[in-house]
Amino acid sequence: MAETLATNRIAERKLRDRQARRAQILRAARKIAELEGWPNVTVRRLSDEISYSQPVLYAHFGSREGILTAVAVEGFQELGLALEKARKRSKRESAVESVAEAYLEFAASSPALYEVMFSLGLSVPFGAPDTPPELRFGFSQLLELFEGRDAKAEVLAELFWASLHGIAELTRTKRFPRSRQKERVRVVVELFTRS
């Protein structure tokens, strides 16, 4: 029983292995989704990809939906960071434009990731008390853009988000031609800076 030292080492190594494999699974899922679409991200396919049997995946995530949800959370994290970077790098008056560009760039460069965050059926509500902090973080970046500048900053941030999401989604699903994208950004920025 005096070997709590070695025992800890072993436990740590096991934990690292677990996390490494978890990351491996998520990486494989994202790669397949981005290249071949989410329907091709099957549990069997993933278990092939990581050279483990299917039950291992269920030990990690409980269900296929659990895997997609984990990827979505990663996505929200990354989106939040991208928006934060864009906002902090720019001057006060051009912040809205920078953030808009960063948002649409994110959605355009990782369409499958964006899809799993918003378009697939999984339930990742925001208002609930158990909302992961990664999700709040992204929206807080939008909120800060209007904080103080207007009485109804929250509604403005929501609408700004809705506009960007609408553009991203209608572009991703081929409803908007990609050609006029720059002009769309210009006008939406105009709308949200003149208020």
Added chain:
Amino acid sequence: MAETLATNRIAERKLRDRQARRAQILRAARKIAELEGWPNVTVRRLSDEISYSQPVLYAHFGSREGILTAVAVEGFQELGLALEKARKRSKRESAVESVAEAYLEFAASSPALYEVMFSLGLSVPFGAPDTPPELRFGFSQLLELFEGRDAKAEVLAELFWASLHGIAELTRTKRFPRSRQKERVRVVVELFTRS
């Protein structure tokens, strides 16, 4: 061979039967989707619902996706009509508001229908030359709101659509609380009328 008369009657009846059954299938699909979600709209379930075997559905629509696409087209038709009605019933200066309300009302009252139109993976592009007229019709209603009032009416209409779609989608997927919806409409209308 002189009976082209009776032959025509028979052909007509068969056509009517076909269309009636087609409508029956779509009605069943929409009902199940609205009550239990699209994953529960299986081909077997539908074949049960209309008391025909599965291959009959494939004779009509070719695939499950074909059924969903047909429902989506119905949805675009109905959305277009709703927007047209809203626009024509209102005065010039309140048209934007009426259309915005009609759009969000449509999305909120038939969430599954709205979902299949926009959120599910099916490919119903707009720009393509084979785009069904039902799809163009809906957007033309939005376009007319800004026609003539601004040089870049098309971009404005696209952004108005994107904003409404973003609100509808973020509300449907529980990202927005339904409580502030009225205020959102007020502000979005403000944004798009002051330009």
Added chain:
DNA sequence: ATAGAAAATCTAGCAACGCTATAATGGATG
């Protein structure tokens, strides 16, 4: 009216899916 052609419909089954009970295997502990 009835036999034969054609159209419509059903039965039965395949491959692939998400998921899980159970068996086999491996590493840590005394």
Added chain:
DNA sequence: CATCCATTATAGCGTTGCTAGATTTTCTAT
């Protein structure tokens, strides 16, 4: 080294979208 316990694999269940082939029904033509 023996024994446990955690980890991993095998194998299978029920359901899915879809389809080939058998079967029945409907129309046509004598």
